[in-house]
Amino acid sequence: MTEAYIYDAVRSPRGKGRKDGSLHEVTAARLSSQILNALKERNNLEGHAVEDVIWGNVTQVMEQGGCLARTAVLGSNLDESIPGLAINRFCASGMEAVNLAANQVKGGAGQAYIAGGVEMMGRVTMGSDGAAIAVDPSLAMSTYFVPQGISADIIATEYGFSRDDADALAVESQKRAKAAWDDQRFANSVVTIKDQNGLDILDHDEYMRPGTDMQSLGALNPSFQAMGEVMPGFDAVALMKYPHLEKINHIHHAGNSSGIVDGSAAVLIGNKEFGEKYGLKPRARIRQTCKIGTDPTIMLTGPVPATQKILADSGMDIGDIDLFEVNEAFASVVLRFQQAFDVDPGKVNVNGGSIAMGHPLGATGAMIIGTLLDEMERQDKETGLATLCIASGMGAATIIERV
Numbered sequence: 001m002t003e004a005y006i007y008d009a010v011r012s013p014r015g016k017g018r019k020d021g022s023l024h025e026v027t028a029a030r031l032s033s034q035i036l037n038a039l040k041e042r043n044n045l046e047g048h049a050v051e052d053v054i055w056g057n058v059t060q061v062m063e064q065g066g067c068l069a070r071t072a073v074l075g076s077n078l079d080e081s082i083p084g085l086a087i088n089r090f091c092a093s094g095m096e097a098v099n100l101a102a103n104q105v106k107g108g109a110g111q112a113y114i115a116g117g118v119e120m121m122g123r124v125t126m127g128s129d130g131a132a133i134a135v136d137p138s139l140a141m142s143t144y145f146v147p148q149g150i151s152a153d154i155i156a157t158e159y160g161f162s163r164d165d166a167d168a169l170a171v172e173s174q175k176r177a178k179a180a181w182d183d184q185r186f187a188n189s190v191v192t193i194k195d196q197n198g199l200d201i202l203d204h205d206e207y208m209r210p211g212t213d214m215q216s217l218g219a220l221n222p223s224f225q226a227m228g229e230v231m232p233g234f235d236a237v238a239l240m241k242y243p244h245l246e247k248i249n250h251i252h253h254a255g256n257s258s259g260i261v262d263g264s265a266a267v268l269i270g271n272k273e274f275g276e277k278y279g280l281k282p283r284a285r286i287r288q289t290c291k292i293g294t295d296p297t298i299m300l301t302g303p304v305p306a307t308q309k310i311l312a313d314s315g316m317d318i319g320d321i322d323l324f325e326v327n328e329a330f331a332s333v334v335l336r337f338q339q340a341f342d343v344d345p346g347k348v349n350v351n352g353g354s355i356a357m358g359h360p361l362g363a364t365g366a367m368i369i370g371t372l373l374d375e376m377e378r379q380d381k382e383t384g385l386a387t388l389c390i391a392s393g394m395g396a397a398t399i400i401e402r403v
Contacts, residue, residue: 092390102286112271119361149227174355176356261360318341
């Protein structure tokens with residue numbers, strides 16, 4: 001089978017996902033087009049250079065509706081002969097775009113693809129598309145549906161994570177993100193975003209709160225306690241599924257959960273012949289990809305079975321992985337991953353994560369693959385694994401190896 005290589009990876013800075021955020025004036029299509037243009041210019045792509053643009057985004061309504069991938073291509077400087085495919089696997093949409101592209105290349109369906117995603121959470125409100133599993137009573141009741149924040153608190157309760165555990169992970173995420181920016185570790189990948197007049201509007205992740213400490217987080221009230229406990233609350237639903245828990249311990253709040261932000265990311269994937277044609281050197285090969293379904297109530301444990309599956313599929317052990325990117329949707333997700341595999345926390349999210357910098361849903365999967373590759377190069381490591389939890393109970397993972 002043909003090898004699929006990563007030739008380049010770029011991303012936007014993450015802007016605060018609200019009206020005073022620096023990217024608020026930029027539409028999802030225009031932000032996507034700027035990221036596509038960056039890949040084109042950095043790699044001198046001309047004509048029908050790639051077979052397709054596979055683009056993830058989660059809330060596919062209003063200006064993020066239609067086939068946003070094709071809209072982004074037409075708004076960019078890419079040739080109009082390049083089509084576009086919009087996909088949605090919730091928080092793993094950007095990763096699934098990369099994985100789909102890699103597997104297309106491996107299967108011989110074209111020499112190269114651009115894959116990634118976008119989410120403008122400050123412009124298109126999360127949940128505004130109306131998910132059936134949440135709004136259809138017959139589905140919600142049969143699946144014991146609860147909101148993701150309750151799911152994160154269920155994980156904490158089930159696996160014994162305290163408020164202090166979660167807050168300590170959040171403080172460390174902020175420290176690592178600040179250190180990464182101070183050390184310019186994202187300089188190779190972050191594209192400065194411009195307004196419609198061509199003026200720079202954002203060149204850094206603006207959601208970060210580097211002054212965060214245990215005391216400031218300790219002053220925050222749990223975000224999901226009221227919706228869990230006020231009757232008829234979601235805790236009652238969860239306890240019907242998990243009666244052995246007796247009570248849900250609500251430990252998550254805005255400070256130890258992922259931030260609402262705007263952002264986009266893209267990865268250039270191709271075979272050996274593509275690189276030779278454009279004079280490009282591959283940075284890594286995509287060794288293995290996977291996705292899996294999990295319990296839809298606890299919902300966010302997917303990184304554990306996804307990692308188990310991808311390691312088994314690739315004939316590897318957890319000790320074969322040098323670095324990990326585990327999306328920080330909520331602190332308990334990362335804590336559970338570290339607990340399940342007994343991995344050194346110093347190898348997980350080395351440069352901080354979504355708690356510090358934010359989680360632009362459809363883009364994050366592609367972002368963390370790029371971040372992982374940059375860090376593997378910086379540390380001269382060989383193998384990395386990226387993974388995300390996914391709404392409705394799924395997990396996805398990707399293993400990359402430097403060339």
